Amino acid sequence: MSLLSLALSLVFLLLSFLAPNTLTAFLGLGALGVAAFARLEPRVRTLNLALLTLAFTLFLRSSGNTLGLIGLVGILVALTTLPRIPRGIRVALGLAILLLSVPIAGFANTFIFELGIQIGIFAAMSLGLNVVVGMAGLLDLGYAAFFAVGAYTWAIFGSPQAGKFLQGNFPLPGEYMYLFMLIAVVTTAITGLLIGLPALRLRGDYLAIVTLGLGEVVRILANNLDHPINITNGPQGITPVGRPPIDWFRSLMGALGVRLDETTDYQLFFYLLVLVMIGLVVLANVNLANSRFGRAWVAIREDEIAAQAMGIPLLPTKLIAFMTGAAFSGVMGVIYGAQRTFVSPESFTLLASITILAMVILGGMGSIPGAILGAAALTILNLDILKTFSEFVRTSLPWIPSQVDPAKYERLVFGLILILMMIYRPQGLIPEARHRAELEEEA
Template identity: 45%
Template sequence: MMRLFQGGKDSPVAARAAILLVGLALLVLPFALAQAGTAWVRITNLAILFALLALGLNIVVGFAGLLDLGYIAFYGVGAYCYALLASPHFGLHLPFWVILPIGAALACLFGVLLGAPTLKLRGDYLAIVTLGFGEIIRILLNNLAQPINITNGPQGITLIDPFRIAGFDFSKPERWFGLMVSGPIKYYYLLLVVLIVVMVVNVRLQDSRIGRAWVAIREDETAAQAMGINTRNVKLLAFAMGASFGGIAGGMFAAMQSFISPESFVLVESIMVLAMVVLGGMGNIWGVVLGAVLLSFVPELLRYTVEPMQKAIFGRTLVDPEVIRMLLFGLALVLMMLYRPAGLWPSRTRRRELAPAKR
């Protein structure tokens, strides 16, 4: 666990205190946010979900170096798997701890389905195929309403069950120790636990034999093979693992929102997750989480500040806030890539690569 915190190497006491402080802050955070409005708790939850997605994609892109532009499809597979097995649509109401593993396994299967035919492709060619794959899934979700209604088409699926376990319902507000705990706050804690578990799994993966094999493949596939690495299996594993994380995140998304439609799984979302990985620092677990949190929050902050600011300065709304929001967002990305090309919190390898050589 200590290895998660890179800064802790010099002074274990300070590191422990820092962990404790951060932990406490994370525990009280949702209540503080709730003061500003439950919307902010929801935004935080989405940020954590995106962090999960970004961590999954980081396995494929950051660790193994396989550019995947259709990653959101696995999120969609997980979400629809949950929605179909826990909603009135088919009248099925399986418990979440049954569906989430099914969703992860299904996404994993789709990951292998995408990975197998693309084993020989690299770089831009792989990107095009994965992009196509993402679109296929989205179009399927949109059109599998006829002749048998499976996905309910563009209308999406409503009234999806929340997470329930032994009478404990994640969507209902409750009073704990005199504190009002809303549904989003409950989900927040669940998501936080899942995030920590996924991060630990990622750190362990990175330091494992498989992690080393991924690094070798990313650097030079032919040489990796000469080192005795079965590149085919190891690449498939990257796709499968990345996809499973996406599938789990999708299932949680469906339960939290209680409504999903194909619109949530469009190409822009794939690009957004990729931007989180790249901006945060490809290959670095902490960087990726930071990227996801920032890219989830900044647009929302802009949403709440751009319009009032215009009103205050010009007396009226001159430009649609949505337009300015994306403009500023794009500008921020360009600046980032100019001044911190390895990401906000780059991995060791990428930092070395982009820094001037030490002699």
């Protein structure tokens, strides 16, 4: 078995050189499946994963086919979840994928960067929602509202928009983005407080529909506050949103021997910025989970009345969960606005909230690697697989009416994912230990 698995990985490595096409990619994914699930010695498995990392990197570099990115994400998942892989190798391979493989491929095909950034932004947000839904068990269906507040916080002041209702010199210089990431933490936490204060007094299922309603209220406000005072510029949205100057980054990269051009410099910058943010968010998540608050949240999730009897103040504890989740989303909103240089109410619909919820559910409520995996899977599905499938339908199946464009059917896919996960695997793909125990006990 070990030999077969190694041979498979080597064949894939070879083919990545010779014939980097879709078929090869599927072979590689198969090899990854064997390496992850077959009964292998830990050392062989580790070697296998290292080989596959190399192979997928080469494949992605030469073909630009995003199936390679899926393979790399798969390796990351394997590294975080499989037992008995030396810790040093986990970290080294993981960093190699994030810091070398993806940028190398990104220089060949900037779409990889774009995907990486979007995955990162959504991963950080699903980690934020994970605090609210996964840890504290509060179903928030208006999570995109916080994303919106964060994005608008910077978009208004980082563009000429603020000049329309305030005295002063706008847009603020791009460096202020970093400051506004902190300000967004405050504004979104306050929004979380305002929404949570009424909503969190309610029982679970009412909370869901009230957050849904209040999330819509935020979107309606964003859509209509172009009059009487023009604060949000209404449905047209705000553009151009400022980006921080990155001369220091260019010279730093130049010193490291990386040559950047005008299209890739900001892409690489935002990609690395998002990675740093995810690192911070994961750190915050892990620490919160083990803190007094984390334990209180889990207690509330398991049994509100028992938790209250143990002396946990319900409303303040829930509010802190809500505000923490909101703050994560707010920071990412600032980065989202700056990266796209454009913010409009369309990005913050109920669909966005449900997408993030589906990411958390798919990965596993309460599970940190799960939230990241869910974000990666659904972002790739949304931005790449559905679009490719659309292309395929348009060119190869001309008898299908033109209105049936698979890329437009995210709701169908996300809805199906939610239903199937709830029926067959409510604990998610990478379950958190406590959730697994709870949900398997019921089965």
